[in-house]
Amino acid sequence: MAASLLSSSPSPVAVLLSAAALLYIVQWLASRSRQDVHRVPRAPSKDAHWLWGHELATFKGEATETYTKWAARCGSLFRVKGALFHPDIIVAADHAAVHHIFHNADDYVKSPAFRPPVANVLGKGLVWAEGEEHKTQRRIISPAFSGTSYALSLLPLALPRDRRPNPAATCCEGDVGKPLRAFGVWVGGHQGHGGRHFRVFRKGKSVTASGKGGPPLISRCPDTPLLVPPLPRVRSFALPDPACCRSGCGHGCARWMRWPLVDGSHNSCSHSHSTPRDEQLESRLTNHVLAAGGAATVNITEYTSTCTLDIIGRVAFGHDFKSGQSLEAKEIHASWLGHVNTGLGFGGFVAMLVMRAVPFITLLLTKLPLEAIRAGGRIREITTKLSMRLLESGSVSEKGRDIMSILVNAQRGSKARGLTPQQIVENISTFIMVGHETTAGSLSFTLLELARHPDVQARLREEIRSAGRELSYDDIQRLEFLDAVVKEGLRMHPASPQTERVALKDDVIPLSTPITLPSGQKLSSLRVRAGQVFHIPFTTMNTNPAVWGPDGAEFKPARWLTPGGVPSLSELPSGWSGITTFCDGPRNCIGYRLAIFEFKVILATLVRSLEFHETTAQVVRKISPTLQPVVDGRGGLLPLHVTLAQ
Numbered sequence: 001m002a003a004s005l006l007s008s009s010p011s012p013v014a015v016l017l018s019a020a021a022l023l024y025i026v027q028w029l030a031s032r033s034r035q036d037v038h039r040v041p042r043a044p045s046k047d048a049h050w051l052w053g054h055e056l057a058t059f060k061g062e063a064t065e066t067y068t069k070w071a072a073r074c075g076s077l078f079r080v081k082g083a084l085f086h087p088d089i090i091v092a093a094d095h096a097a098v099h100h101i102f103h104n105a106d107d108y109v110k111s112p113a114f115r116p117p118v119a120n121v122l123g124k125g126l127v128w129a130e131g132e133e134h135k136t137q138r139r140i141i142s143p144a145f146s147g148t149s150y151a152l153s154l155l156p157l158a159l160p161r162d163r164r165p166n167p168a169a170t171c172c173e174g175d176v177g178k179p180l181r182a183f184g185v186w187v188g189g190h191q192g193h194g195g196r197h198f199r200v201f202r203k204g205k206s207v208t209a210s211g212k213g214g215p216p217l218i219s220r221c222p223d224t225p226l227l228v229p230p231l232p233r234v235r236s237f238a239l240p241d242p243a244c245c246r247s248g249c250g251h252g253c254a255r256w257m258r259w260p261l262v263d264g265s266h267n268s269c270s271h272s273h274s275t276p277r278d279e280q281l282e283s284r285l286t287n288h289v290l291a292a293g294g295a296a297t298v299n300i301t302e303y304t305s306t307c308t309l310d311i312i313g314r315v316a317f318g319h320d321f322k323s324g325q326s327l328e329a330k331e332i333h334a335s336w337l338g339h340v341n342t343g344l345g346f347g348g349f350v351a352m353l354v355m356r357a358v359p360f361i362t363l364l365l366t367k368l369p370l371e372a373i374r375a376g377g378r379i380r381e382i383t384t385k386l387s388m389r390l391l392e393s394g395s396v397s398e399k400g401r402d403i404m405s406i407l408v409n410a411q412r413g414s415k416a417r418g419l420t421p422q423q424i425v426e427n428i429s430t431f432i433m434v435g436h437e438t439t440a441g442s443l444s445f446t447l448l449e450l451a452r453h454p455d456v457q458a459r460l461r462e463e464i465r466s467a468g469r470e471l472s473y474d475d476i477q478r479l480e481f482l483d484a485v486v487k488e489g490l491r492m493h494p495a496s497p498q499t500e501r502v503a504l505k506d507d508v509i510p511l512s513t514p515i516t517l518p519s520g521q522k523l524s525s526l527r528v529r530a531g532q533v534f535h536i537p538f539t540t541m542n543t544n545p546a547v548w549g550p551d552g553a554e555f556k557p558a559r560w561l562t563p564g565g566v567p568s569l570s571e572l573p574s575g576w577s578g579i580t581t582f583c584d585g586p587r588n589c590i591g592y593r594l595a596i597f598e599f600k601v602i603l604a605t606l607v608r609s610l611e612f613h614e615t616t617a618q619v620v621r622k623i624s625p626t627l628q629p630v631v632d633g634r635g636g637l638l639p640l641h642v643t644l645a646q
């Protein structure tokens with residue numbers, strides 16, 4: 001029997017299978033010998049799931065929290081097991097590696113699998129474009145964000161489109177406040193006599209303008225004591241508890257928050273029983289607080305995102321979103337919330353992984369009538385319709401200083417290929433979305449930090465108030481502590497806590513910190529193969545204790561003003577202020593100067609007149625798709641208790 005078995009020849013199928021297995025092993029060994037990924041330390045296997053790899057732990061944790069934890073153990077460059085048997089992903093927080101990846105943008109691209117969803121929500125604009133198309137778009141769009149054009153584009157901040165300077169109009173004389181200068185241009189909006197008159201200064205000359213409606217966004221007449229942007233009042237929250245508040249108001253009012261304050265005391269009901277303010281849609285945060293008897297608990301993200309949407313609407317295409325009260329603004333907000341909350345769920349996590357594993361399915365998915373997909377697509381639909389309407393009606397004026405006018409006008413006088421009308425519209429959609437939720441996210445978390453650090457808040461308020469009632473551009477830039485708070489807020493709470501890149505070709509990546517192998521040998525560069533996926537965790541880099549010291553993860557704005565408080569530039573990654581919040585290289589954030597300026601103005605405006613207090617709500621930081629505050633599983637929710645500042 002044994003002899004017959006030995007003498008029988010193997011079947012051709014068995015031979016073929018063995019040959020294929022051998023070939024696979026040889027190829028695998030050859031490929032392994034040409035790369036170093038397997039030599040990179042791996043995150044603890046106890047944290048990995050057999051199917052979802054380490055990606056489940058990162059999804060469950062707070063934004064980049066797990067990467068920070070693993071970096072402390074494995075070093076600033078390590079690998080994690082990919083979900084659905086995806087090859088290991090490199091998590092790179094090493095400065096030289098990250099610099100190399102970002103500065104070789106042609107070789108390290110955003111994951112192709114995620115381009116259709118990006119196109120669905122943002123349009124085929126700058127964020128979506130790759131390679132030559134990206135370079136062309138960026139070259140044409142950059143002037144709109146730089147130099148004097150950029151300065152002029154801020155004019156709509158002070159004056160909405162329909163209130164552009166009109167030299168023929170009369171302004172209330174003799175009562176004009178100190179002008180506000182933005183990026184070299186005087187944009188001193190003036191609110192006098194019922195908020196109907198404005199004076200605008202351009203290059204030293206003054207022209208007057210008049211119009212109906214509210215005050216300019218960031219400046220007001222000194223007659224009125226507080227400097228407050230036109231923020232809307234907070235609207236209802238569909239929270240499960242039907243009671244108004246524990247103190248038993250019982251009016252069933254829509255404007256309440258159920259979290260008590262940190263000192264254990266409870267919020268008073270913010271229902272305004274005597275003042276019929278509910279119909280006053282232009283109400284501001286201050287009005288809301290006043291109406292609630294001087295204290296109210298609000299979802300601060302509603303205010304920050306409304307304010308930043310207003311700003312980007314005017315800067316991008318001279319559109320007035322009416323403090324979040326226009327139909328479009330409400331729809332954008334609702335669709336965005338739908339999109340955020342879908343991404344927070346396990347279904348959203350799985351959908352992303354399936355898209356990565358089977359890229360061709362992505363295009364199909366974006367065509368399906370799923371609620372999540374529809375919510376994303378709806379945002380682009382709204383912004384596309386709005387910008388098309390403006391383009392078609394010819395209301396893009398030759399002198400318009402908004403981004404759309406600048407792009408259209410650049411084409412008029414130039415022989416070089418500009419953006420097509422379609423590309424302009426797609427970019428307007430892109431700017432509207434990436435230009436408001438980002439700034440709003442970081443701003444909301446910075447306000448939470450100020451609520452948690454009353455001493456810092458008080459110092460900031462003191463500095464802002466000591467600068468006088470009306471703040472010019474130069475005044476704002478001179479406020480050192482404000483600058484420190486903004487830097488610290490952006491360091492700790494980057495709106496985009498991490499990004500992803502995929503290598504398009506085999507490459508060698510330099511490392512600033514060599515990896516020590518078990519043999520004692522040191523790797524000072526890393527060979528990677530085409531297709532290697534990298535995750536770059538900005539928050540981990542910005543708070544790394546090895547760079548920032550043991551208090552790197554603490555909110556301490558004073559570090560920016562203390563000699564030696566911040567590591568020297570040579571110890572920090574390249575990028576704005578040595579932090580990676582705005583990315584780096586040819587694909588860095590094109591809107592970072594606008595973001596920083598509006599961040600400062602909004603923060604100064606709010607902190608000057610209002611005081612922010614923490615509530616007992618457990619605010620969790622998540623990514624979906626940008627930094628999101630999550631309370632009780634709901635995204636876009638950050639309750640803060642607000643009182644009038646003394």
Ligand code: HEM
Binds near residue numbers: 434442580595
């Ligand atoms: C605090 C506010 C902001 C933060 C933290 C932020 C952060 C970033 C980051 C990290 C990137 C790179 C993303 C990647 O490549 O993976 C980026 C790109 C971009 N940002 Fe921002 N951003 C902010 C505000 C803005 C504003 C106000 C605008 C426009 C008005 C804007 C427009 C863009 C655009 C168009 C890109 C794509 C640039 C390109 O690929 O060439 N951002 N931003």
